[in-house]
Amino acid sequence: MSDDLLLEVTDLHAYIGSPRGVVKAVDGVSLQLHRGEALGVVGESGSGKSVMARAIMGLMPARSDRTGTVLFRGRDLLGLSRKELHDVWGKQISMVFQDPGRSLNPVVRVERQLTEGMRRHLGLSRSEAASRALDLLKEVGVPDPERRLKAYPHELSGGMRQRVMIAVALACEPELLIADEPTTALDVTIQRQVLDLLRRVQTDRGMSLMLISHDLHVVAGRTDRTAVMYAGRLGEIGASREVFEDPRHRYTSALLGATPTIGHERHSPLNVIPGSLPSPTDPPSGCRFAPRCAAATDDCSAAQPPLVQIGTDHAVACLHPVNETQREGELVGR
Known part of the structure; x- marks a missing residue:
């Protein structure tokens, strides 16, 4: 190879x-x-x-x-x-699925869904992971990212959910x-x-x-x-x-x-x-x-x-x- x-x-x-x-x-x-x-x-x-x-x-x-x-x-x-x-x-390897509405957990806030993988794989502290989650939402073009971190998936539009899904996929590089x-x-x-x-x-x-x-x-x-x-x-x-x-x-x-x-x-x-x-x-x-x-x-x-x-x-x-x-x-x- x-x-x-x-x-x-x-x-x-x-x-x-x-x-x-x-x-x-x-x-x-x-x-x-x-x-x-x-x-x-x-x-x-x-x-x-x-x-x-x-x-x-x-x-x-x-x-x-x-x-x-x-x-x-x-x-x-x-x-x-x-x-x-x-x-x-x-x-x-990360995957962005067809339907982010089904891939994101509907009862868990965006911030937790972004930070779980980072804390497990990268060993980041809670505050470090939260800061990186904010940066990721900015990178993928989510408006008002501070507020979106506290939101549930159903509170976001389809396009915003897909951007969050991409951010989740990119979280651990x-x-x-x-x-x-x-x-x-x-x-x-x-x-x-x-x-x-x-x-x-x-x-x-x-x-x-x-x-x-x-x-x-x-x-x-x-x-x-x-x-x-x-x-x-x-x-x-x-x-x-x-x-x-x-x-x-x-x-x-x-x-x-x-x-x-x-x-x-x-x-x-x-x-x-x-x-x-x-x-x-x-x-x-x-x-x-x-x-x-x-x-x-x-x-x-x-x-x-x-x-x-x-x-x-x-x-x-x-x-x-x-x-x-x-x-x-x-x-x-x-």
Whole structure:
């Protein structure tokens, strides 16, 4: 593991038991994250992005199973006990969840939720932790921070709760921050503020960031590299600019083709990806996007395409990758 490589995930599987069978939420994902790097993870809802993040953190439900390796600073997190993981959470890896209203304790004041981790992991006194909590609220742009420290979460707006959640995640100076759909249920203006805040604190602190979203616009321009997931597997990964400007996987191209643009003709139909995500308990063989792909052949259903390097920092798992003269507008609509 190189000195600048912070996280290395290899052949990660995360299966969850359900009444309908075993949900193959994450099914063989491999990726790397370097120190100080921002990685975007995109895909439709249900593609396995959030479960992958929870599998990395060790926050899986009781009826679940994880295999593979998750090396963080060379240490395999999958082999750690719950007690050992408590020393990792907050201090080394922190997570900003989708819904701060559910993640923050509704009956505990903001100050205590900010200071608990600092006193445990950093050994700060009550007054030192309170002073740092105030500084954190200022850093994340919470107005009137002295008053907000004494507030309960329900007394704050959605945007303020998310800023508090980010402050909680930053409290113990983690090396990796995982932001799982951090703009869910926020209006457009607040979404942009929160996303810009995440990018700013990540850059200022030199920490690594994994930004998870179903919205391509969220990760575009705010990440160094982007990974595209579909039905529990990785379809494409590479430098963000290259992935967005020259997508090679058919699914990535279809996602971009279905995204409205400012130049879209008024009242004209939008491009759509036909069909829906396959059942996670009974996924199709081979490429899981094949049933929805107009370029699919019999070979696509025979075996899962391997992730093949096609550039210095670009890899794709597709037997019929998009080339420079093709765009999914011509191919979707099978």
